[in-house]
Amino acid sequence: MQNPTSIYIFGASTLGELAHTYLQARYTIIGFVDNDVKKHGTRFLDKPVFAPEDAINQTHIVIASHFATEISAQLRDYGFYNFSVFKAGVAKCLLDLQLPLLDLGRELSRDPEAMIFEDITFSVGGSGILDYALLKMVARRLSPKAYLEIGTWRGESIASIANIVPQCYSISLPDDAITHMDTAGKGFPTTKFSRYFSKNVKNIKHYLTDSTSFDFEKLEVRPNLVYIDGDHSFEGIATDTKNVFNYIDKDNSIVIWHDFKTKDNRYQQITINAIWSVVDKDISDNIFGVDNSMSGIYIPQALQSRFIFQPHDDTLYSYQVSMRNKPNKVD
Numbered sequence: 001m002q003n004p005t006s007i008y009i010f011g012a013s014t015l016g017e018l019a020h021t022y023l024q025a026r027y028t029i030i031g032f033v034d035n036d037v038k039k040h041g042t043r044f045l046d047k048p049v050f051a052p053e054d055a056i057n058q059t060h061i062v063i064a065s066h067f068a069t070e071i072s073a074q075l076r077d078y079g080f081y082n083f084s085v086f087k088a089g090v091a092k093c094l095l096d097l098q099l100p101l102l103d104l105g106r107e108l109s110r111d112p113e114a115m116i117f118e119d120i121t122f123s124v125g126g127s128g129i130l131d132y133a134l135l136k137m138v139a140r141r142l143s144p145k146a147y148l149e150i151g152t153w154r155g156e157s158i159a160s161i162a163n164i165v166p167q168c169y170s171i172s173l174p175d176d177a178i179t180h181m182d183t184a185g186k187g188f189p190t191t192k193f194s195r196y197f198s199k200n201v202k203n204i205k206h207y208l209t210d211s212t213s214f215d216f217e218k219l220e221v222r223p224n225l226v227y228i229d230g231d232h233s234f235e236g237i238a239t240d241t242k243n244v245f246n247y248i249d250k251d252n253s254i255v256i257w258h259d260f261k262t263k264d265n266r267y268q269q270i271t272i273n274a275i276w277s278v279v280d281k282d283i284s285d286n287i288f289g290v291d292n293s294m295s296g297i298y299i300p301q302a303l304q305s306r307f308i309f310q311p312h313d314d315t316l317y318s319y320q321v322s323m324r325n326k327p328n329k330v331d
């Protein structure tokens with residue numbers, strides 16, 4: 001991620017002031033941007049206030065507003081994407097983020113079996129193929145006694161590792177719940193194919209409930225591999241992350257978050273801010289991005305020697321792919 005040196009803050013009010021206080025030591029704050037025409041041409045904290053049209057395409061904009069979702073959409077409508085969202089109360093700003101990376105290409109080179117799958121639909125709502133490969137590679141490497149998945153839709157992820165992990169648990173909303181699978185508010189309704197690939201697998205136990213209020217003590221075995229891919233809102237990710245770390249043995253367990261990165265390989269601000277808002281430094285220091293995937297991973301220090309980090313920027317991995325499909329039907 002490019003680190004800008006000069007920024008605008010979108011929001012000439014309380015949250016904007018907070019962002020200014022927090023960011024001014026590290027960035028030159030050119031001025032504020034606001035949708036309120038009455039503020040245009042005035043000054044806020046002794047900095048000029050601009051109309052959005054006058055600030056876009058200049059440099060990075062940090063949105064500091066309770067209407068961050070709407071303002072993000074507004075900037076995208078302008079065709080402007082060089083922005084991030086400031087979250088009050090979160091001690092880290094994404095602008096600073098340069099996480100070390102797990103080298104997925106080299107990992108998969110030494111474990112080709114992790115790239116073989118029975119049932120991947122490549123359909124909406126699932127993870128990317130390299131996210132599934134990451135999960136399978138980690139499961140094969142760690143040999144966990146129990147796996148917990150928060151958020152199972154068609155069941156592709158959990159089914160892909162059920163023959164590796166003896167006990168698999170899934171916590172996912174019941175079929176009649178309205179899901180909120182992504183932060184843009186696009187809900188994907190449950191379908192006839194909900195849990196299609198996981199529901200008849202003997203060692204997978206499904207809990208059809210809201211993970212954020214789930215009593216983890218119900219699990220018979222404490223999971224040491226966890227995939228968090230359920231409610232992708234800030235609060236949902238924060239609550240799932242907090243509950244998971246309160247329950248697992250954090251020195252010997254691995255946690256993977258999907259939607260940690262975007263499809264275009266940038267960090268997903270909401271996910272990362274949500275995680276950072278609930279974990280301590282001993283955990284955040286051991287969270288890594290995964291190159292060429294949408295995942296992030298927590299690997300405790302004791303397990304890090306089993307994995308390869310720091311992808312070489314002179315190597316680009318390509319994958320030999322052979323596909324065969326089959327129709328899946330429900331009554």
Ligand SMILES: C[S@@+](CC[C@H](N)C(=O)[O-])C[C@H]1O[C@@H](n2cnc3c(N)ncnc32)[C@H](O)[C@@H]1O
Nearest residue numbers: 151153154155156157172173179210211230231
């Ligand atoms: C992106 S999909 C997961 C896909 C999954 N990895 C798979 O391969 O099947 C997210 C799932 O999380 C579920 N979900 C959303 N909010 C949830 C919550 N609060 N508790 C439990 N599940 C939730 C949704 O219903 C959806 O089934």
